[in-house]
Amino acid sequence: MGGDAPKSPFAPKSFPALPAIDGIRIAAAAAGVKYKGRNDVFLAELAPGTQVAGVLTKSKTCSSAVDWCRTVLDKGKARGIIVNSGNSNAFTGKIGEKGTKHMVQAAADALGCKPKQVLVASTGVIGVPLPGDRISAVMPTLIEALGPDNWNDSANAIMTTDTFPKLATATAEIDGKQVKIAGIAKGSGMIAPDMATMLSFVFTDANVPSAILQKILKDGADRSFNSITVDGDTSTSDTLILAATGKAGNKPPSSPSDKRLKGFVAALDAVLTDLATQVVKDGEGASKFITIDVTGAANKKSARRIGLAVANSPLVKTAIAGEDANWGRVVMAVGKSGEPADRDKLSIAMGGVTIANKGEGVLDYDEAPVAEHLKGTEVHIEIDLGLGKGAARVWTCDLTHGYIAINADYRS
Template sequence: MFKDITGGITAPQGFKAAGVKAGLKKSGKEDVAVIYSTEPAAAAAVFTTNTMAAAPVIVSRQAAEKGKASAIIVNSGCANACTGEQGLADAKAMARITADLLGVAQDEVLVASTGIIGVTLPMEKVAAGINKTVGELSVEGAAKAAQAIMTTDTFAKSCAYEFELSGKMVRIAGIAKGSGMIHPNMATMLSFITTDAAIAAPVLKQALTEAVGVSFNMVSVDGDTSTNDMVAVLANGLAGNTVIADSAGKDYQLFSKALTAVCIDLAKMVARDGEGATKFLEVNVSGAASFAEAKKAAMAIAKSPLVKTAFFGQDPNWGRILCAVGYSEAAVVPEKTSLDISGITIVENGLGVPYDEHALRTVMAAHDIVVNVDLAAGAAKATVWTCDFSYEYVKINGEYHT
């Protein structure tokens, strides 16, 4: 249905991007990115639920309400969070500088930042970086843009698809950053999605909200929800498909599936790249009374330090998993509950059962591990993605500020 394509965030028609080194990161790597649509685009965004929201979140929330945008300006290395009036002025300045250089309205520019909290932006460097970035905008700039939004990430996160919509070939692509401070609703997690599909802004917002609900909001690395989370999508309509004006038809369903696929791909990359991670864990909970109940149980497992450290130590301590299910407050029938790890059944009807120890050791030594729990309380299910806790996670976060 969806064809994987190359090209990253600029794969859809009419998009350009760039990422440059502005000197905001101690590492000296790329730290300012711009994503630009040559045609004004329908826009939608979802933001952190953290009440200590960063200045760029406040500015972008207001801009996104219009449902129209032409560009996104992003910096890494400084979160511009908990920075008061100066922070707000700086976030607005980032939008204004970008808008002036592109010849668009200031409120058509979304702003995002990521990095250390409580530090003001070095605006002289930021302004110079924006100027340089806009000057380098091109279709070939996708990779540098993906690199420029990274902080403790170990790899750039990007995907792109092509599919047919009302007889026209449509493209959709996304990039994301996220490694630590990851937990719904969303987490230090930024994601930017572009598409050349034609879709009305309110419908785009509905599709994005639905997609985020089963992707980025189903990821937990360390249980901390950031001040700066943001997922934004721009749709410029250059594919020429019939405008998707409501959610009733097949075109909406197909577009929604494509957007969800991009979000899930990126969300899984975020979990896979958890700070210090040695394991990628997929937690599937079935037999739940509702999706919300399944999510509660799956999240409890994914967030449990005892579960995460057990997987790091390659210890199949299934008691920790069922313990997390129990305190999740999800409806469960204990005497009918079952559990398997990557297909090896460990618990049936609430009791431990004999299993092949050699096979389980092999499973626990793998990088990718699947945990399946059946609550025996209904027919709903949910999937959460997470990772283990390692010594390296403690080291990274113990030394992050310094």
């Protein structure tokens, strides 16, 4: 299915050059899980002592790979990550569990570690048994190819309906030591369980204990991957992993709020947000990238929920696709969020122009700049609740004929 849809208008002209991360070697290979003539397996070797953290789907029907990751993450350390595209191995029952174990065992054997030290993710068609032997068959090729610089190959190998690979990098200082962060991601629908799960793998040479890493990653995910939506659907396989080798040699921080971590947290946020917004920009059928800023909400959580209610509203998304400044649909979406809101305190701006203020439409607002703004590919909606200090930013894309074409006209 991947490759059938036209390339996103937001596909970058060039890709960032990701740095080598001391302690990380990566590789991609073509196992023919489903796709022909392209890489579909990604292997990462993590140096001994690498601390890991993860944020996994909350779906009650998650895949066996997600179940496996949970037990590895509980230990806080790992030696490898193995990922395939083309088959999500989700809803495959006992056979699926066997497939996951087979894949993990093959990677562990190749890397010379224990299966419980290997994180795993699968993305692609649902309900079809994973051809695990094809993945184990390419292990020698992967081990041979392991190197510090194979970022592009790796980002391409994990793609499904994505129309471009997603890479991001940043640096920071912890206690005077420079640390590097490099990450890749895939995702195109927020989810399409037979093809478009969101996966992201982020690597750093920072020395951060896993418990602290976990807290930082969870908070960062809330501000990035948990603040985006394409269609409001949630994958059975969503997986975000952060691996920290410690090779930068910084003194480990004492807590998640340790001041020396401030720069690292900001750099990690930058990488996660960069990757997350790339996923939205590759959203199925997206023609507009929409940033929604919510302020004045009862609290931060409420602000994010209101932002996501607006971002998920089919009527708001189709209005933006139609370049229609239909603030009435924004009001409706705020109202249905179930969060505290007062109709007579609510204000809405598009492209910086206030078009509804304190419960009433601004009848004589200047329409020309708003119309011009909506004709562009990046749309900004600001919602002020006028209630408290809660603020959040979320991102989404518009809902177009392209989404219907990808998800209804094509058959799986």
